Amino acid sequence: MSVDALLVQFLNGLAGASTLFLLAVGLSLIFGVTRIVNFAHGSFYMLGIYIAYSLTARIGGSVLGFWGSVVLAALAVGLLGVIVECLLLRRIYRAPELFQLLATFALVLIARDAALAIWGPEDLLGPRAPGLKGAVEILGRQFPQYDLALIFIGPAVLGALWWMLTRTRFGVLIRAATEDREMVGALGVNQAWLFTAVFGLGTLLAGLGGALQGPREPANLGLDLMGIGDAFVVVVVGGMGSIPGAFLAALIIAEIKALCIAIGTVHVFGFDFSFSKLTLVVEFLVMAVVLIWKPLGLLGKPSAASRNSSAVEAPLAPPDKAAKIFGYAVLVLLLLLPVVGQMFPYAVVLMIDILVAVLFAASLHFIMGPGGMHSFGHAAYFGLGAYGAGLLMKQFSMPMEAALGLGPLLAAAGALLFGWFCVRLSGVYLAMLTLAFAQIVWSIAFQWDEVTGGSNGIIGLWPAEWLNQKAAYYYLTLALTVGGVLFLWRVLLAPFGYALRAGRDSPLRADAIGINVFNYQWMAFVLAGTVCGVAGSLFAFSKGTIAPDVIHVGRSIDGLVMVLLGGVQTLAGPVVGAALFTWLQDAVAREFQYWRAALGVAILLLVMVFPLGVAGSVKRLLRRREVAA
Amino acid sequence: MSLLEVNGLTKAFGGVRAVSEVGFTVEAGEILALIGPNGAGKSTCFNMLNGQLRPDSGSIKLGGVSTIGLKPRRVWRMGVGRTFQITATFGSMTVRENVQMALLSHRGRLKNLWVRAREQYVAEADALLARVGMREQAERPCSVLAYGDLKRLELAVALANAPKLLLMDEPTAGMAPKERIELMALTADIVKSDSIGVLFTEHDMDVVFRHASRMIVLNRGQLIAGGVPAEVRANPEVQRIYLGSRH
Numbered sequence: 001m002s003v004d005a006l007l008v009q010f011l012n013g014l015a016g017a018s019t020l021f022l023l024a025v026g027l028s029l030i031f032g033v034t035r036i037v038n039f040a041h042g043s044f045y046m047l048g049i050y051i052a053y054s055l056t057a058r059i060g061g062s063v064l065g066f067w068g069s070v071v072l073a074a075l076a077v078g079l080l081g082v083i084v085e086c087l088l089l090r091r092i093y094r095a096p097e098l099f100q101l102l103a104t105f106a107l108v109l110i111a112r113d114a115a116l117a118i119w120g121p122e123d124l125l126g127p128r129a130p131g132l133k134g135a136v137e138i139l140g141r142q143f144p145q146y147d148l149a150l151i152f153i154g155p156a157v158l159g160a161l162w163w164m165l166t167r168t169r170f171g172v173l174i175r176a177a178t179e180d181r182e183m184v185g186a187l188g189v190n191q192a193w194l195f196t197a198v199f200g201l202g203t204l205l206a207g208l209g210g211a212l213q214g215p216r217e218p219a220n221l222g223l224d225l226m227g228i229g230d231a232f233v234v235v236v237v238g239g240m241g242s243i244p245g246a247f248l249a250a251l252i253i254a255e256i257k258a259l260c261i262a263i264g265t266v267h268v269f270g271f272d273f274s275f276s277k278l279t280l281v282v283e284f285l286v287m288a289v290v291l292i293w294k295p296l297g298l299l300g301k302p303s304a305a306s307r308n309s310s311a312v313e314a315p316l317a318p319p320d321k322a323a324k325i326f327g328y329a330v331l332v333l334l335l336l337l338p339v340v341g342q343m344f345p346y347a348v349v350l351m352i353d354i355l356v357a358v359l360f361a362a363s364l365h366f367i368m369g370p371g372g373m374h375s376f377g378h379a380a381y382f383g384l385g386a387y388g389a390g391l392l393m394k395q396f397s398m399p400m401e402a403a404l405g406l407g408p409l410l411a412a413a414g415a416l417l418f419g420w421f422c423v424r425l426s427g428v429y430l431a432m433l434t435l436a437f438a439q440i441v442w443s444i445a446f447q448w449d450e451v452t453g454g455s456n457g458i459i460g461l462w463p464a465e466w467l468n469q470k471a472a473y474y475y476l477t478l479a480l481t482v483g484g485v486l487f488l489w490r491v492l493l494a495p496f497g498y499a500l501r502a503g504r505d506s507p508l509r510a511d512a513i514g515i516n517v518f519n520y521q522w523m524a525f526v527l528a529g530t531v532c533g534v535a536g537s538l539f540a541f542s543k544g545t546i547a548p549d550v551i552h553v554g555r556s557i558d559g560l561v562m563v564l565l566g567g568v569q570t571l572a573g574p575v576v577g578a579a580l581f582t583w584l585q586d587a588v589a590r591e592f593q594y595w596r597a598a599l600g601v602a603i604l605l606l607v608m609v610f611p612l613g614v615a616g617s618v619k620r621l622l623r624r625r626e627v628a629a
Numbered sequence: 630m631s632l633l634e635v636n637g638l639t640k641a642f643g644g645v646r647a648v649s650e651v652g653f654t655v656e657a658g659e660i661l662a663l664i665g666p667n668g669a670g671k672s673t674c675f676n677m678l679n680g681q682l683r684p685d686s687g688s689i690k691l692g693g694v695s696t697i698g699l700k701p702r703r704v705w706r707m708g709v710g711r712t713f714q715i716t717a718t719f720g721s722m723t724v725r726e727n728v729q730m731a732l733l734s735h736r737g738r739l740k741n742l743w744v745r746a747r748e749q750y751v752a753e754a755d756a757l758l759a760r761v762g763m764r765e766q767a768e769r770p771c772s773v774l775a776y777g778d779l780k781r782l783e784l785a786v787a788l789a790n791a792p793k794l795l796l797m798d799e800p801t802a803g804m805a806p807k808e809r810i811e812l813m814a815l816t817a818d819i820v821k822s823d824s825i826g827v828l829f830t831e832h833d834m835d836v837v838f839r840h841a842s843r844m845i846v847l848n849r850g851q852l853i854a855g856g857v858p859a860e861v862r863a864n865p866e867v868q869r870i871y872l873g874s875r876h
Contacts, residue, residue, distance in 0.1 A: 315723045315770050318745065491742045498746040499739040502719050502730055509717035512679065513786065514702045514734040 013258030018154025022209030026202030032241025042228030048210025077207025109600030239300020372504030377438025383551030385536025411533025419525030457547030567616025710787030
């Protein structure tokens with residue numbers, strides 16, 4: 001590695017830092033003031049790049065036209081943000097954090113399909129910036145002029161924001177609201193206006209970040225989730241709500257990435273270790289290290305406790321007689337399905353998917369609801385279960401039954417390790433760390449070609465002969481899912497489950513009556529991870545193939561949607577939610593191209609109409625009837 | 630040997646000595662009131678006694694055994710019950726379940742994954758609730774209780790491990806005057822019959838003079854007086870800094 005190569009990579013890192021900063025700073029700003037974790041931030045970024053593409057295609061030929069397009073695209077995205085804030089977010093500022101997340105996630109789905117409808121599925125690379133098309137020579141190496149410009153744009157935006165925050169009345173209000181927004185409200189500031197303005201500004205910055213990426217990266221439909229992943233990491237590492245923190249974090253992450261590329265492949269202890277492959281996970285490794293060392297991020301400050309907590313849930317009761325009879329009836333129907341359903345062989349296939357989803361969602365609910373730990377990376381344990389089973393079968397030539405039985409142990413081991421770190425944090429920080437670990441697992445599966453098959457995954461995972469018939473595999477899945485769900489419910493009604501809830505309800509009181517909250521949360525994490533691993537192993541043999549997408553962040557989010565859809569405060573919630581979600585996805589996806597947007601609209605309606613989830617709302621309705629009668 | 634023996638207890642926050650060289654004892658069967666103006670260091674003192682805060686120096690001995698460096702959950706297992714200034718209970722559970730949690734924990738049965746938690750120690754939980762007059766509300770969700778009832782529930786929870794010492798941080802704050810007298814009378818009865826030692830902080834002087842066996846006065850982190858209520862009331866320094874506005 002030579003000095004000039006290192007310097008060029010250093011400059012690359014600076015350009016990357018500008019990009020990351022612009023992507024993330026709006027998210028931090030919005031969170032600081034409104035306390036909304038805006039999942040759709042990546043979508044605004046994506047729309048910025050698309051809109052800039054369309055504008056530069058028309059007027060981007062001249063220098064003025066190009067930069068005008070960038071500014072117009074940013075303004076358009078900001079305006080869209082203002083509209084979204086007024087129509088949607090205003091209604092949910094008082095809602096529990098998880099519902100805000102769900103609502104903004106619905107926006108992700110809608111924005112994705114809107115982009116698909118307008119711009120189509122192909123990648124679109126915008127024109128290069130006029131006047132900055134070439135490269136400059138630095139120590140004998142070519143460096144793109146445009147990237148050089150980016151290096152200055154990032155700090156310039158930081159400077160402008162800093163000036164605004166410290167020198168203008170608007171900025172002072174933003175800083176005050178970040179410290180304590182109730183206080184700002186009490187002092188007579190019009191909060192509605194402030195929130196709208198901040199949301200508009202934040203989304204404008206995301207749009208600007210996207211528009212500036214146009215000449216470097218093709219606009220594509222995957223940018224939303226990629227963008228939000230990167231933005232979350234930067235914001236969490238820098239400290240939520242801190243703008244200098246976001247810049248510092250962007251700088252550190254981008255430079256470490258660049259350094260990894262510069263180092264390339266290193267020969268250690270007889271192994272070739274490729275540092276450039278690390279670039280896919282390096283930001284998540286940085287985040288994991290920072291969160292363990294500084295749980296509030298590099299420059300984060302503890303924020304005033306939120307005063308809008310969720311409604312306290314009703315005491316957990318074992319199922320009454322009616323619920324039990326209903327449960328048995330459902331079970332009988334499920335047992336009869338392969339017999340009755342011979343006319344519709346697809347019903348059995350779909351039902352296997354639903355059962356696997358139910359087990360996945362129930363295990364997530366276990367830590368999310370009673371445990372109060374909102375995992376954004378539950379797919380990690382699903383994937384570890386699937387890969388565990390697949391590897392045992394393919395690499396260790398185990399019979400399928402043994403692989404299915406032992407595969408989940410890999411998920412258990414993962415949960416044991418990751419849980420130990422995650423349980424130390426809480427709230428959004430915990431959510432982000434779980435996401436980080438899931439991304440690390442994903443990138444290992446994606447990159448370790450020799451073992452995991454890389455992006456192709458593992459193929460040829462077929463069940464043993466006696467399970468070869470779909471009906472037989474269906475019964476196996478049914479038995480394990482019903483068994484797994486009933487086990488989790490049993491645990492929740494047992495002293496262990498109560499101790500878990502005690503730690504969530506009041507850590508202070510729990511500690512004062514001898515409960516080691518950390519241990520209970522950690523063990524719950526492991527238990528949930530193991531059950532989730534069973535779902536993953538079942539999934540592997542039901543499909544015959546597994547690829548890294550079983551660990552993708554999309555699956556983690558599907559799990560969250562399932563649990564929230566059903567209702568996080570009821571035991572039946574995740575079961576209902578998973579069944580409904582999987583069925584809807586299947587039914588709508590086959591009929592309707594824009595099923596994501598349809599799902600998004602459905603979620604928004606749910607959040608507005610059934611804030612307790614489907615099962616939760618039905619339960620409340622039944623209870624009201626009882627009281628009335 | 631005293632039930633609780635505190636010597637030279639000191640804690641500073643960033644150069645400010647919140648508690649400085651405080652020492653006192655609590656005997657079994659007595660009610661010791663810790664009084665002092667706001668910011669005198671009472672809560673800091675309490676938080677060191679139950680292990681939430683680690684003192685910078687000094688000793689805390691419970692029945693002759695040091696509790697320094699132990700977490701609240703360990704201190705609790707040594708027989709110290711605690712009620713909080715702002716009640717801390719499990720909102721998603723019923724009144725009875727709150728008490729059952731303490732009983733399950735005391736018997737080391739919380740790790741059980743199989744039995745129904747709500748069916749454990751029902752009679753014992755109800756007996757404890759009856760002692761504080763909460764038996765009728767056993768089935769109610771804890772989240773709907775009136776504040777005074779929450780305070781009584783906390784007392785029942787604190788009694789669940791048959792403690793030797795009760796730490797009560799402003800046990801009657803936020804209650805109506807009649808409720809205050811009732812709750813402290815109840816506490817006094819329990820102390821007498823179970824021979825428990827109680828240390829409590831309180832702003833209501835009526836409550837203090839009526840129920841405390843002895844009292845100690847804290848001001849700016851330092852102990853300035855101690856003795857039976859009549860003595861403390863007569864102490865000119867206490868009158869000056871604490872009761873100054875009234876005398």
